[in-house]
Amino acid sequence: MEETKNAILITGAAQGLGKALVEMSKTLPNLDYIIATDINDEITKIYSSDSTIIGLKMDVSSEESIKKVKRQLDDLGITVRYIVNNAGIFMFQPVSEMTEKMLDKILKINTYGPVLTISVFLEHLIKTRGRVIQISSHGVRFPTLFQPYPVSKITLEAFSTSMRQELGLFGIDLVLIRSGAIKTDLIKEMNSLEVPAEKSKYKKYLKKFIERAQKDVGKMIEPAKVAMLVKKTLMEPRPKNIYQINRNKTIMMMSSMPQRWIDYLIQKMVK
Numbered sequence: 001m002e003e004t005k006n007a008i009l010i011t012g013a014a015q016g017l018g019k020a021l022v023e024m025s026k027t028l029p030n031l032d033y034i035i036a037t038d039i040n041d042e043i044t045k046i047y048s049s050d051s052t053i054i055g056l057k058m059d060v061s062s063e064e065s066i067k068k069v070k071r072q073l074d075d076l077g078i079t080v081r082y083i084v085n086n087a088g089i090f091m092f093q094p095v096s097e098m099t100e101k102m103l104d105k106i107l108k109i110n111t112y113g114p115v116l117t118i119s120v121f122l123e124h125l126i127k128t129r130g131r132v133i134q135i136s137s138h139g140v141r142f143p144t145l146f147q148p149y150p151v152s153k154i155t156l157e158a159f160s161t162s163m164r165q166e167l168g169l170f171g172i173d174l175v176l177i178r179s180g181a182i183k184t185d186l187i188k189e190m191n192s193l194e195v196p197a198e199k200s201k202y203k204k205y206l207k208k209f210i211e212r213a214q215k216d217v218g219k220m221i222e223p224a225k226v227a228m229l230v231k232k233t234l235m236e237p238r239p240k241n242i243y244q245i246n247r248n249k250t251i252m253m254m255s256s257m258p259q260r261w262i263d264y265l266i267q268k269m270v271k
Helices: 016-025 063-075 100-120 122-128 148-168 185-191 203-215 223-235 249-255 259-270
Strands: 005-010 033-038 053-057 078-085 131-137 173-179 242-245
Touching: 005 016, 016 033, 016 223, 033 063, 033 078, 053 063, 063 078, 063 100, 078 100, 078 122, 100 122, 100 148, 131 148, 131 223, 148 173, 173 223, 203 259, 223 242, 249 259
Parallel strands: 005 033, 005 078, 033 053, 078 131, 131 173, 173 242
Antiparallel strands: none
């Protein structure tokens, strides 16, 4: 019988946390390959100098794109044991002004992507009794106006609860990691936010919100620290359902308040 070649598959691996996850994966035992995927065409070149890392272009919003990667790995005799769903996009936009195109973009990447990746590679996970890590956000504790990003992560967490129970029937663990601010391009985007076009009915409120949001990002941590937490969750014999790192103190304090108070304070902040 041909020996199984085990691998970890990481989405959004071209930069930031994704790169840190690839570096961390080099220290994991009993792995033959690291599958670094990204929608960026350069992913096939970024890790070309290391024969144990296979860079593959994959669009997590496309089921066919994910299936194509699976077919490539099947042809190479590689079985995915671990999945780290890291790919994500940040969006700053009044939710009540979002278009179908905007909704499709953020939900397909941040929510559908992790679900589809698990679905396509379920056969591999069952074979290896593998493990899935979902990169979520501490922002799920505190969804606010103008921020569809944490909303997409809340939806992901709801899907993940159902999937964790289903996967558990096969001895597969699914773990959520909620992180506060990480020094990645997502944070750079937050710090360079611009008020949307004049046509937005929220223009005058958006300006104040941006100014406040840039101050309240909180302490940022290096991607490597999050990657090491991912390693811990992969190695833990009986991992917790949710791990948190670099929690924002403001979010922790305000999220414990009654929702009516939160609504009042947030609206007051931007008026």
